[in-house]
Amino acid sequence: MKNRRIIVVLLQLTVFSLLLTGCWDSLEIDNRSLILGIAIDEAGPDAAKEEDLTNHKKLDSPDLNANMIRLTAQIAVAGRIPLGPGSGGDSENSAKGKNSPVWVVEVLGHTIDDAMNNLQQEIADPRFLIHLRVIVVSKKIAEKGLVNLNDYLRRNPEVRRSTWLLVADKQAADFMNVAPPLERVPTLYLLSMIEKSIAMGKFPQAFLSTFWSNDSKLGQSAYLPYVSIRQGQNVLIKGLAYFKDNKLAGTTTYPMEIGVFMAAKGINPGGFTTLFPVKDIGYVMVRTTNRKSHISIQIKNGKPHANVYVRLQSELGEKYDEQSKIDSEKSLKTIELEQERWIANVIHDLIKKTQKDKSDIFGFGEYVRAHERSFWNKSIQEKRDWENMYADMSVTIKVKVNIRRVGMKIY
Amino acid sequence: MRDTPIEVTIIVLLVLTALSTRRNIVKFSYIHLFYLPFLLGPALGIILTSLQNADVLNLEPVIGNHHTNIMGGLLDIAALFQSSFIITLIIPFMMKPEKAMKASIWAMIIAGMLYLLIVISTIATFGPQETIRLIWPTLENARTASIPGGFLERLDVIFLIVWLISVFTTMFTTYYLTCYTTQELFHFKDHGLFSTFLLPFVFVFAICPHDIFQFFQIAQWTGRIGFFLTLCYPILLWVIAVIRKKRERTCEE
Incomplete structure (x- = not known):
């Protein structure tokens, strides 16, 4: 009886060691x-x-x-x-x-x-x-x-x-x-x-x-x-x-368009810096640190219309002109307004360019599909339908920039 | 794994199940109790990590866009719950059988929630159109998810382990149900005999499908037929019982 048990255990061990090691079709x-x-x-x-x-x-x-x-x-x-x-x-x-x-x-x-x-x-x-x-x-x-x-x-x-x-x-x-x-x-x-x-x-x-x-x-x-x-x-x-x-x-024509694309979609973290002229201050560079965006869709006259509301937090990186001063709430406000205009413009151009090519990289169609179900079911059957609709849809872009930091220097 | 013939994989799994089904019902319950956390834990982990790629927009509108075959889908999902019939087998052995109803409702809720979470996380990651294209959407979901920090770059290994455990427990359950009910039917003392007797039949059924498309079709129809049986037979019995009771009463009067 005892011998039989030992034999069974030994047999089990050999079978397991053959089967469980997985050497059968291994490839070094x-x-x-x-x-x-x-x-x-x-x-x-x-x-x-x-x-x-x-x-x-x-x-x-x-x-x-x-x-x-x-x-x-x-x-x-x-x-x-x-x-x-x-x-x-x-x-x-x-x-x-x-x-x-x-x-x-x-x-x-x-x-x-x-x-x-x-x-x-x-x-x-x-x-x-x-x-x-x-x-x-x-x-x-x-x-x-x-x-x-x-x-x-x-x-x-x-x-x-x-x-x-x-x-x-x-x-x-x-x-x-x-x-x-x-x-x-x-x-x-x-x-x-x-x-x-x-x-x-x-x-x-x-x-x-x-x-x-x-x-x-x-x-x-x-x-x-x-x-x-x-x-x-x-x-x-x-x-x-x-x-x-x-x-x-x-x-896209320029790398900066990646930045505004990410701004329009609200993809974080913010990583692009924009160089633009501001009246009375000269050229400044402002670095975006945080992006947020809200896209909503309206149906106007049987056509979709997108409202893109972008909110950016940024910090002042550099000022080129020596004479001008950035030392007040008011001067920061001027820079913010100028940057808002600049970014809205570039987003607008990018949308125009992709509309010409009928390629909706912003995914406005997904918002229409998700939030305007009956309109979508009525007018869109396949992807091509949306691509054609995207080509002549209208978009309103609103950008709000908030400069939170100016760095270690006042003037 | 590619060099391993599919028959070998099936036989190993089947023999393991057949051997396990020779145990009595208490051990059967304990085996399930043991595997439960290993199923739920990793599955929830995969779902949570895969949510990092999720986009809520993919889930909207909740009722879907164009006309969809909701009834067919409902039937297929309901058919998945069939193996919960095993609970009727365990009830006689329970210490507090009056709690069985509560327990089975909880079991349904947990299993249903897990199904729902898997579907939500997969569709939220890929979007409905991409999900249609995939043969194994949940596996792809696990393949896409990665634990941040380069610790695990793809979770499909964990998913496959979970999947294998769930395959084993499901097979174990249904196999046990079959053996036990056949034994009751023929008034045998031990159901172990049937577990060996069934093995070749199950194996032949397992290697029957030629390809994945045929397999899906067979699975869908056996599910639906089984669902029909499990739903209609008790209703039939109940109707008969109601009629007989009425007659009995009239006889007594």
């Missing part, structure tokens, strides 16, 4: 190709000649043949990714060359999955998208439409919804090679760049999940960060790239 981290970033560019008209037919025969579809893409993937080299600030240390050498923590591979393809499979054909270890953090698409690709890319990313269970999708003004592939001294892994630099700009109030939260949600919403158009490379290795967040029907409809 250094045998994986972890893709950190992807860049997608146009391949050009002659690309079909040099492609390797991995996944298909010669294609008949002129649409697929004309729109080939060049996918540049940044793969993490296991063991060379620096874990802390101190490990390794030779950031200059690691930028390019043998010690680089990442490996950049370029492939062609007709679709994203086609390119991904071509990539797998070229690299040894199985590719994984679980650590994919940033996807950069060139402006030309975005103009053609992101339907294929969105479909692939939505289907793939490995892709995080918190991945960032960026639109590059020129070559997207260049972003896979930027290696600024602050961070040794280029993609992670790109990522921290965007995440920090959100924390500083320089950009709204607009990762894949938000992009997709906005794209699906009937009364809102999607937008993405529009980025550019400066001095070969700096990344500039240039503005908002806004979409219509999954296609790039346009981009």
Whole structure:
């Protein structure tokens, strides 16, 4: 009896140790190709000649043949990714060359999955998208439409919804090679760049999940960060790239328009500073610290009308003119009034511009849908209806600025 | 997990459930009591953290925009509460059976609130149009939520654990209900025999669906049919009882 019990226990132990360790389909981290970033560019008209037919025969579809893409993937080299600030240390050498923590591979393809499979054909270890953090698409690709890319990313269970999708003004592939001294892994630099700009109030939260949600919403158009490379290795967040029907409809002209967009939507914290002239005082710079906005919708003559009421708290940053004085309630009031006018103007221009492109990045349609149900049900059946209505809706903008601090100096 | 054949996963889960159902009803209740906090706690945690991406505008208007199939949805949700019938099995073993009604109402409220919170947080995060596109909206919601400070960048691991526990408890409940009632039906002494006997049948049913779309359809219809049965059969019994009582009374007179 006692012997039998011991045998049963031993048998249980062996079975458990075989089953519960999970070694059955384990894959060590250094045998994986972890893709950190992807860049997608146009391949050009002659690309079909040099492609390797991995996944298909010669294609008949002129649409697929004309729109080939060049996918540049940044793969993490296991063991060379620096874990802390101190490990390794030779950031200059690691930028390019043998010690680089990442490996950049370029492939062609007709679709994203086609390119991904071509990539797998070229690299040894199985590719994984679980650590994919940033996807950069060139402006030309975005103009053609992101339907294929969105479909692939939505289907793939490995892709995080918190991945960032960026639109590059020129070559997207260049972003896979930027290696600024602050961070040794280029993609992670790109990522921290965007995440920090959100924390500083320089950009709204607009990762894949938000992009997709906005794209699906009937009364809102999607937008993405529009980025550019400066001095070969700096990344500039240039503005908002806004979409219509999954296609790039346009981009904002100046980075300051991100700030007024965030003001109109009341996204905190405030992070932009405006430089503008004030009568009798000269040029001043005022930094916004807190934004609040209230959007309400009225139906006037069968057309929606939006009232945007923006309240900003700000502080005085600098005064350019030596002679003028800022030393009274009255002078602050003049500056506030001038800034209110300035911001209202820029918001107005941005709305006009997006109305021309029929892309409602402010999501006024969502307010109509939420608060004017019967009007919405009557006149809007699909997204296109709202986009057309947005193009000729009227908006009243009211801005109230409150300068709370002037700094350490009186005059 | 991708290399693991789906049959193996199903068998492991089924054998575990079948072995658990051989216990008596007191142990059955205690197993549920043990898992309850592990279900409610993390689920509420996920809902709360996912609210950071929420937008109230997505929930408005509350009655929805265009015409929607509310009755069908109501039926499917009501069908989810079917396994609460297990309470009728436990009542005879209760120390204070008169409190059973109160307990089951509370159980309904807690489960219902959890369902409602999950739906609210998911729709508030994604908006109704995006939610329609997703096969597993709650899982996606957990994938999007992250605990601030880079501690946990995606909560789907926690969600999957919660989901697995809830799958186990649900299977455990329904399996136990089936075994116990079959045993009562055939006047057997022990329901353990049926738990082994049922295993191959349940397994075959489990591997029947070809794909996710077929599976959803089967799940919806079995839910609705089951709901119909659980609703109509007691009503039928009650009607019969009422008629018989009347007749009995007339006989007595």
